[in-house]
Amino acid sequence: MLMTDRLPVFPLETKVNKDGHLEIGGCDATELARKFGTPLYIYDEHTLRAKCREFKEEFGKRYPDIGVIYASKAYSNAAILQIVNEEGLGLDVVSGGELGIARMAKFPMKRVYFHGNNKSLPELEMALKYKVGRIVVDNFYELEMLGKLAQEKDVKPSILLRITPGVDPHTHTYTSTGTIDSKFGFPLPLKEEAVARALKIKSLDLVGLHFHIGSRITETAPYLESVKFILKFAAEMRKQYGFELKELNTGGGYDVRYTLDEKPPAFGEFAEKITTTIKNECKKWHMDIPHLVVEPGREIVAQSGVALYQIGVVKEIPGVRTYVAVDGGMGDNIRPALYNARLEAVIANRMKAKMAGKVTICGKFCESGDILIKDIELPEMKAGDILALNGAGAYAIPESMNYNAFFRPPVILVKDGKSRLIRRRETLEDITRCDVME
Numbered sequence: 001m002l003m004t005d006r007l008p009v010f011p012l013e014t015k016v017n018k019d020g021h022l023e024i025g026g027c028d029a030t031e032l033a034r035k036f037g038t039p040l041y042i043y044d045e046h047t048l049r050a051k052c053r054e055f056k057e058e059f060g061k062r063y064p065d066i067g068v069i070y071a072s073k074a075y076s077n078a079a080i081l082q083i084v085n086e087e088g089l090g091l092d093v094v095s096g097g098e099l100g101i102a103r104m105a106k107f108p109m110k111r112v113y114f115h116g117n118n119k120s121l122p123e124l125e126m127a128l129k130y131k132v133g134r135i136v137v138d139n140f141y142e143l144e145m146l147g148k149l150a151q152e153k154d155v156k157p158s159i160l161l162r163i164t165p166g167v168d169p170h171t172h173t174y175t176s177t178g179t180i181d182s183k184f185g186f187p188l189p190l191k192e193e194a195v196a197r198a199l200k201i202k203s204l205d206l207v208g209l210h211f212h213i214g215s216r217i218t219e220t221a222p223y224l225e226s227v228k229f230i231l232k233f234a235a236e237m238r239k240q241y242g243f244e245l246k247e248l249n250t251g252g253g254y255d256v257r258y259t260l261d262e263k264p265p266a267f268g269e270f271a272e273k274i275t276t277t278i279k280n281e282c283k284k285w286h287m288d289i290p291h292l293v294v295e296p297g298r299e300i301v302a303q304s305g306v307a308l309y310q311i312g313v314v315k316e317i318p319g320v321r322t323y324v325a326v327d328g329g330m331g332d333n334i335r336p337a338l339y340n341a342r343l344e345a346v347i348a349n350r351m352k353a354k355m356a357g358k359v360t361i362c363g364k365f366c367e368s369g370d371i372l373i374k375d376i377e378l379p380e381m382k383a384g385d386i387l388a389l390n391g392a393g394a395y396a397i398p399e400s401m402n403y404n405a406f407f408r409p410p411v412i413l414v415k416d417g418k419s420r421l422i423r424r425r426e427t428l429e430d431i432t433r434c435d436v437m438e
């Protein structure tokens, strides 16, 4: 195997330049590491925009009334949100903080969906003040609180109810959200009561239903099962309460190809099956086709992101394993430690080097679980080499931390051979700002 064989899981059009270096968005990754330091997170703008467009196109050509909203928890950064906005997507935010970033990025509030399983009163006040497009209500406590608040403020927000469909998406338990035993959404046995109570609250406008069954879903079947479930339920609610399903939100969760041996379905396949099932089920239940909203996060940003690290210690334990330590790790990318997520890696400054055997890439944090990649074939490495890991665009920086007083890395955007800083590296001053001394 050659390192170049791994490029299909890196940003689109990633290549090797005449110096034998990795090139992303027309920029030499080795040069970027020198200029901005390591660890460094690189986002390729072309890949990010291509993903936004592909989603809109794949769903749009199959369904007459579609909205694609970016789940900003995958990476909520003002510059990224500006691009997502330029591409015409909406936005899923899940906290007052994410809503604040959306506002900072001047994201049109009409296209913002406010999620969350335990929204606070101040967060709901903020959502009403900013006039977000939809509030996705998760539970009875929130329903009552929002109803009262809207009445006091004499407004009538449009809401969706998040219903747990009771479907197993066959993914990691940490990213499974649609089974009956879930902290998210109205519980399955209480779904009817949720609709009945929401319809009674005159200060709220119930426009539709939402489900999100999990993340990294590799099969289309759980989506189809959920769609069938929710449309049957909507038909029952129409019969009983005159509820009209104007909007159906089927969440996100589309899997991404992180390693060469993973082969998730293309999202065109998800789009084809989901839209066909919605049309068929609506026909079956004599319902008008609702406005369909999909809210991918990972699939929009994962592939565009690359993490660059500098190699330090190479520790060979004879007959056991060789650990190659980098200057980041679980502090900037917890996914491998948290979910056993697998990634690929290449040596950015020596792309033509020959493979030498298996090593384990570890970080510099005080945890034995701080492993970025276990047993990956790579060329011989030495201190100072620059290692590039793929799939760093989603759920890495947003889940990063200051453990061991780590300064979280900078983030840059690359395009057409140019780079621009969109988040600077943290400093000691940043991470001690909240400490209080006598």
Ligand SMILES: Cc1ncc(COP(=O)(O)O)c(C=O)c1O
Pocket (backbone or CB within 6 Å): 071, 073, 074, 092, 115, 212, 214, 215, 216, 251, 252, 253, 254, 295, 296, 297, 298, 299
């Ligand atoms: C409600 C909701 N929608 C969308 C997403 C995005 O999921 P993914 O990034 O897997 O597409 C999430 C992820 O947790 C979510 O909770």
